[in-house]
Amino acid sequence: MTIQCKNCGFVNPPNMRFCGNCGLRLLETGILPTPEPLAGKESTNQIGELVGADLLDRFRQAGLEAAGQRRQVTILFVDLSGYTHLSEQISDSEQMYELVQRCTKMFANDVYKYDGMVDKFTGDGLMALFGAPIAHENSAELAIRAALDMQADLEVLSAELKDRLGAEIKAHIGLHSGSVIVGGVGSNMMMNYTAIGDVVNQASRIETAAGPGMILVSDVVYRQVRSLFDFEALAPLQLKGISQPVRAHRVLGTKSKPGSVRGIEGLYAPMVGRDGELERLNQAVNAMNIEKLGRFAAVSGEAGIGKSRLISEFKSLLSQLPVQVLEGYSLIYRKGIS
Incomplete structure (x- = not known):
């Protein structure tokens, strides 16, 4: 017919x-069911990057097309493991193409969920940036959370298709943090927003060293987030093109009781330059105790200006008063909270 x-x-x-x-x-x-579309409408911007529609304007406002800038970022590489063997299991090239497309779209969705940006697709995987063009003070944390979601989503897909494929689908992921040059590169005919530097190369090499189903991070990433995630230390890696052995750690999952990522363990320094703000908070609490009426105070400012340290000092003073302290936390990424 x-x-x-x-x-x-x-x-x-x-x-x-x-x-x-x-x-x-x-x-x-x-063999594949109809893939679910990425959350929200997808669109391709003028420099050729596939992004979630709700992030497109934010990327542009953050200087997506600006000249090269030096940024502290976390680079994530992910690829399907055992691609050659998987191709043998799925002899139909169209079906293999469908599978790769579904997996890479799923990976991209997890990147955008945590305000990352897909730098490029690499056949059966992708390279992503966290910390550029949208800056975050916790880009390493966001990148690891995206990696954990990738593995979890792939595990669900693998279980769904195992009987039809006759094989498991796994991916290996590598992450590294550092300073890179980011910006638009290319010609007027074709331009892409990308990162350039040794950090990119090392992240790629770490991903290559990861086994199926593994997430490996460099020591730089580990030191930033060791209070938030559980890790397994590995023997130093001898990576192609890198003369010195590289320390790497395998991500096992999130800690049941995460600690603080701020400050240096064992080191204490007095707070400087925030006496006025601290006094205003103290006055609000004292007035509350005397008048028995609630007060509301909002502390806002740019990343790294000292908001968390101010609140920490304030809480230490509250411990001396008959006041009950309740705390709540929210991850810093784009999903709305209602």
Whole structure:
């Protein structure tokens, strides 16, 4: 039975999956179910990056097309493990293409969820930036959370398709943090926002060293987030193109009782330059105790200006008063909270 394409009207021979004229999908006869679209509408911006529609304006406002800038970022590389063996299991090239497309879109969705940006797709994986063009003080944390979500999502997909594929689908992920040059590179005909530097190369090498289902991070990343996640230390890695052995750690998961990522363990220094703000908070608490009426205070400022330290000093003073302190936390990424 012939199949008429709903897009262009071309009449295709029986059993065609894609229109021979415009390429539109015709039949869902492959091993893969219809993939779910990424959250929100996808769009491709003028420099060729596929981004979630709600992030596109934020990327532009953050200087997506600006000249090269030096930024502290965390680089994430992810690829499917055992791609050659998987290709042998799935002899139909169209079905293999569908699988790779579904996996890479799923990875991209996890990147955008944590305000990261897909730098480029690498066949059966991708490279992502956290900390540029949208700056975050906790880019390493966001990158690891994205990596954990990638592995969790892939585990669900693998279980769903295991009987039809006859094999598990796994990925290996590598992360490294450091200073890079980011910005638009290329010509007027084709330009991409990307990161350039040794940090990118080392992140790629760490990913290559990771086994199936593993997330490996450099020692630089580990030191930033060791109070938030559980790790397993590995023997130093001898990576291609890097003369010195590289210390790496395997991510095991989030800590049941995460600690603080701020400050240096064992080191204490007095707070400087915030006496006025601290006094205003003290006055609000004293007035509350005397008048028995509630007070509201908001502390806001740029990243790294000292908000957390001010609140920490304030809490230490509250311990001397008959006041009950309740704390709540929210992860710093774009998903709305209602």
